[in-house]
Amino acid sequence: xxxxxxxxxxxxxxxxxxxxxxxxxxxxxxxxxxxxxxxxxxxxxxxxxxxxxxxxxxxxxxxxxxxxxxxxxxxxxxxxxxxxxxxxxxxxxxxxxxxxxxxxxxxxxxxx
Amino acid sequence: xxxxxxxxxxxxxxxxxxxxxxxxxxxxxxxxxxxxxxxxxxxxxxxxxxxxxxxxxxxxxxxxxxxxxxxxxxxxxxxxxxxxxxxxxxxxxxxxxxxxxxxxxxxxxx
Numbered sequence: 001x002x003x004x005x006x007x008x009x010x011x012x013x014x015x016x017x018x019x020x021x022x023x024x025x026x027x028x029x030x031x032x033x034x035x036x037x038x039x040x041x042x043x044x045x046x047x048x049x050x051x052x053x054x055x056x057x058x059x060x061x062x063x064x065x066x067x068x069x070x071x072x073x074x075x076x077x078x079x080x081x082x083x084x085x086x087x088x089x090x091x092x093x094x095x096x097x098x099x100x101x102x103x104x105x106x107x108x109x110x111x112x
Numbered sequence: 113x114x115x116x117x118x119x120x121x122x123x124x125x126x127x128x129x130x131x132x133x134x135x136x137x138x139x140x141x142x143x144x145x146x147x148x149x150x151x152x153x154x155x156x157x158x159x160x161x162x163x164x165x166x167x168x169x170x171x172x173x174x175x176x177x178x179x180x181x182x183x184x185x186x187x188x189x190x191x192x193x194x195x196x197x198x199x200x201x202x203x204x205x206x207x208x209x210x211x212x213x214x215x216x217x218x219x220x221x222x
Contacts, residue, residue: 032209043202043213044155087153093209098143098167100211102155 002027004092006103014111019080021106023090024072032093033073034100035064039086048075077108085110115139116205118214125193126222133188133217135203143167143206144186146178149216150199161186193221 003026013019025033034049050057050064050073057064061080066073077084087107091100116137125131137144145168146158160168161180175191186203198221203214 034210036213038153043215045213046210049210089155098160098162099145099157105153105155107153 002101004101004103006090010107012109019077021075023103025092027094029094030092031095034091035075036089037086080110082110116212116214118203118217122218124220129193130191135186137205139205141205145204146188147202148199195221197221
């Protein structure tokens with residue numbers, strides 16, 4: 001079955017700097033890769049996703065890159081702000097499968 | 113309009129009791145899920161239903177029994193609660209691939 005590894009588990013950056021979170025997946029049949037943001041006490045919310053036919057996707061300060069050959073994908077947050085502080089989860093879904101497999105989560109702290 | 117809703121938001125109960133959590137989605141999706149999130153924040157899938165039929169059961173103890181009266185609802189009943197059941201339980205609903213989570217139910221077993 002699919003396995004998703006996420007690094008780092010914690011990340012602390014200065015406000016205004018960039019943050020990068022990386023995930024690797026095991027099953028080459030995976031074709032959908034979402035990222036979720038979970039603020040303290042709140043639900044996980046989808047912030048960006050990418051499909052296997054695309055190498056990069058951007059939405060304002062957030063971007064995701066996918067390397068299918070290496071089986072890894074990354075979340076990039078530029079010009080970080082205090083409200084970016086949260087736990088971020090990556091996930092992968094095998095084509096035709098019914099479930100997402102989540103990474104272990106990264107606690108991102110933005111220092112003012 | 114809340115897309116995925118859960119009740120109750122908080123549940124505090126004694127060991128050995130039986131409790132239920134309800135979930136409803138108004139997105140018209142066929143597939144719904146229950147996840148358990150423990151204190152380390154890991155999201156662990158428990159069950160999935162597609163159009164009222166169980167399609168995923170991730171080796172969850174028999175004390176947990178999901179029920180889907182229709183495709184817009186997926187409830188979770190837990191018998192004989194144990195201390196280790198304390199966690200946040202999230203319901204989710206899936207469209208084509210995207211999953212949308214409910215607000216969560218924080219269960220505390222004393």
